[in-house]
Amino acid sequence: MAKSLGSAAVMSAAVVGLDVRPVSVEVSLTRGTPMIQIVGLAQSAVREGRERIRAAAAQLDLHVPGVRITVNLAPADLPKTGAALDLPIMLGILCANGDVAQDALEGTLAVGELGLDGSLRSIRGALPIALYAAGDPHVTRLLLPRANLREASAADGIELGGSESLSRILAALRDGDRLLAPAALPPPAGWQPAGETPAADGFDLSAVKGQSVAKRALEIAAAGGHNLLLSGCPGSGKTSLARCLPGLLPELALPEAVGVTAIHSVAGLLADGSGLRRTRPFRAPHHSISEAGLIGGGSRPRPGEASLAHHGVLFLDELPEFGRRTLEALRQPIEEGQVRIVRAAGSASFPAEFTLVAAMNPCPCGYRGVPGRCRCSEQSVQRYRRRVSGPLLDRIDLLVDVPAVRWEDLADTGPVEASARVRERVSRARALAIRRRGSTNARLPPARLEQACGVDRGGRTLLRKAVTCLDLTARGYHRALRVARTLADLEGWSRVSEDHVAEAIRFRGSI
Numbered sequence: 216m217a218k219s220l221g222s223a224a225v226m227s228a229a230v231v232g233l234d235v236r237p238v239s240v241e242v243s244l245t246r247g248t249p250m251i252q253i254v255g256l257a258q259s260a261v262r263e264g265r266e267r268i269r270a271a272a273a274q275l276d277l278h279v280p281g282v283r284i285t286v287n288l289a290p291a292d293l294p295k296t297g298a299a300l301d302l303p304i305m306l307g308i309l310c311a312n313g314d315v316a317q318d319a320l321e322g323t324l325a326v327g328e329l330g331l332d333g334s335l336r337s338i339r340g341a342l343p344i345a346l347y348a349a350g351d352p353h354v355t356r357l358l359l360p361r362a363n364l365r366e367a368s369a370a371d372g373i374e375l376g377g378s379e380s381l382s383r384i385l386a387a388l389r390d391g392d393r394l395l396a397p398a399a400l401p402p403p404a405g406w407q408p409a410g411e412t413p414a415a416d417g418f419d420l421s422a423v424k425g426q427s428v429a430k431r432a433l434e435i436a437a438a439g440g441h442n443l444l445l446s447g448c449p450g451s452g453k454t455s456l457a458r459c460l461p462g463l464l465p466e467l468a469l470p471e472a473v474g475v476t477a478i479h480s481v482a483g484l485l486a487d488g489s490g491l492r493r494t495r496p497f498r499a500p501h502h503s504i505s506e507a508g509l510i511g512g513g514s515r516p517r518p519g520e521a522s523l524a525h526h527g528v529l530f531l532d533e534l535p536e537f538g539r540r541t542l543e544a545l546r547q548p549i550e551e552g553q554v555r556i557v558r559a560a561g562s563a564s565f566p567a568e569f570t571l572v573a574a575m576n577p578c579p580c581g582y583r584g585v586p587g588r589c590r591c592s593e594q595s596v597q598r599y600r601r602r603v604s605g606p607l608l609d610r611i612d613l614l615v616d617v618p619a620v621r622w623e624d625l626a627d628t629g630p631v632e633a634s635a636r637v638r639e640r641v642s643r644a645r646a647l648a649i650r651r652r653g654s655t656n657a658r659l660p661p662a663r664l665e666q667a668c669g670v671d672r673g674g675r676t677l678l679r680k681a682v683t684c685l686d687l688t689a690r691g692y693h694r695a696l697r698v699a700r701t702l703a704d705l706e707g708w709s710r711v712s713e714d715h716v717a718e719a720i721r722f723r724g725s726i
């Protein structure tokens with residue numbers, strides 16, 4: 216074996232799904248043809264780091280020793296992807312060559328992509344890595360790109376050192392220069408003090424004219440966590456209504472905000488310099504989306520739209536146009552609140568607790584019910600509606616017909632309730648449901664639902680009548696019960712009354 220000319224080890228981490236695994240970057244210098252060899256299941260982006268390291272070193276006048284440099288990424292069975300290992304590999308080489316003292320790296324975990332000019336570029340998954348580092352007793356400090364500093368600062372109990380360049384990191388390690396701490400960052404654009412953060416991205420119910428039934432359905436959906444299907448002509452405002460839903464939900468609690476931010480971070484969707492995400496997500500994928508795009512997937516598992524909508528709203532416009540298999544794949548996340556992706560290279564799971572809002576036209580041309588406009592045959596209407604699978608419909612409690620907006624509504628300038636007011640009622644109702652059963656009403660299992668909902672005698676009589684007179688199916692019956700429970704919660708009632716049942720039955724749509 217060739218005699219070692221120097222060695223070093225630097226702590227780093229790899230993100231697998233939402234999980235973070237420790238990676239030890241071990242560097243050894245030996246006599247031989249000058250080269251950098253990276254071993255330990257390093258995939259192409261990691262191996263390409265060699266070129267970035269050489270270019271950055273040349274730019275900063277750093278000495279990459281003209282010997283054989285072996286970089287081992289341990290554990291060897293964990294696949295490593297992405298460029299976040301550039302920084303620890305570079306530090307390992309400098310340390311093995313004696314340009315940085317091993318002591319200076321004691322307790323330090325490093326991540327960051329190197330630019331050819333020696334800059335440090337943002338990485339995916341900085342928040343999960345910071346949370347991991349905070350929980351690892353061997354780690355006291357995390358070195359990372361400045362662009363990720365604010366995001367990582369949501370993790371408590373870890374010293375963070377941010378920098379926009381490798382040279383500053385080296386100055387800190389060699390001369391003890393201070394690195395940027397989160398407290399030194401200027402407030403982000405649009406920053407507001409805690410407690411005044413908006414609950415939505417500017418969509419407010421007060422801007423929607425008319426549509427009182429659909430607005431009521433949104434309030435119920437928010438209060439009970441119920442999925443919703445809006446059926447109406449093009450231009451009736453289904454999309455604007457759906458966009459209001461995130462703003463009706465209570466503000467994200469801190470752990471929820473951390474969860475949402477972590478998912479967006481590993482998906483690479485956080486802008487440089489952004490911090491904790493406090494608004495609830497609203498995701499509206501196009502109907503041409505693939506199963507993997509909606510649910511998540513890929514050889515290196517990435518979250519799909521269902522997980523990006525976690526704690527928020529997943530909006531599927533033109534529901535019958537989505538692929539049948541794509542919609543079928545949504546059942547598991549709707550039922551379990553999470554997505555499991557199993558791949559040869561490793562499995563991952565992502566949370567996916569979202570409220571589904573689906574929208575569709577009443578017929579292929581879209582104008583059924585508008586006098587003189589629809590020429591669709593009864594057969595084609597049935598075929599169109601059947602494209603929405605029964606099992607998915609089973610998980611949607613509120614079916615709402617959205618009529619075209621009337622002229623009187625557009626001209627009406629009277630006061631309209633704002634989202635903030637509705638959100639107060641929603642928050643109280645959700646708190647009642649969670650105190651009673653530990654979950655929102657939409658998640659109540661069908662078994663013994665009547666007892667669980669606490670329906671009074673009048674309510675039970677009306678439900679029986681609905682089953683016989685309105686031909687209410689078993690699933691229609693369960694839907695009505697869950698929705699009625701939410702209506703009672705909105706009024707603060709412990710029992711579900713006849714009035715609650717009567718209103719709930721009205722949300723059974725025409726699909």
Ligand SMILES: [Zn+2]
Nearest residue numbers: 578580589591
């Ligand atoms: Zn039509």
